[in-house]
Amino acid sequence: MAPSAEVIRKTVDAYIETVATGTAAQVVALYAEGATVEDPVGSDVRTTREAILEFYSVIENFDQEAHLQTLRIAGNEAAFHFSLITKLGEQTLTIAPIDVMTFDDDGKILSMRAFWNQEDMISA
């Protein structure tokens, strides 16, 4: 049975919060066993828990905040536009991708694909 929209929404909210302020392990805990990560779309797909953990470890210690702009849920999938703002001293780096996720019956993330490219990074 597909997860309810409410369950999917909770996972997306938790994802955005933990990406910004949680540990890499907390982010990975939102993923199902066997999950895949393609970020950005077109790059090599990460297929192991270790590779996904490594991916999120890179941003783990940054001073960040994240905000959900738009979330659309359909079936057991979701697409959402969010912004991740990283503070680097007096500077901020904003990246606002559109992510597409599929979910298992428990609302865990089965796959994540992030749509963005270098031009979408804004330094201010």
Add this chain to the structure above:
Amino acid sequence: MAPSAEVIRKTVDAYIETVATGTAAQVVALYAEGATVEDPVGSDVRTTREAILEFYSVIENFDQEAHLQTLRIAGNEAAFHFSLITKLGEQTLTIAPIDVMTFDDDGKILSMRAFWNQEDMISA
């Protein structure tokens, strides 16, 4: 060779304009041979030109306008959030999905998947 971001952007712009104000045939002309349409995500995938034409014929004669909110391009794919506003007398019906498309080398649409559900329709 993957199409450039500029080529993809042009197709997305043309898509949004023709969906709102063009004919169904004009929309279908933006699709590659063998293209697929899944709208909304989770529904049956349309795999023939006839089925795709039928899909767009339904909204062909409506008084509509469309606006692109956010477009993210990665590799030969794009995700974009746009709003389609249909005028029904004094009423307006707004649907603002996130669409995901893949493109062939010429920038024609190979696949379209639309993320939205009934709750995303706003009548005003």
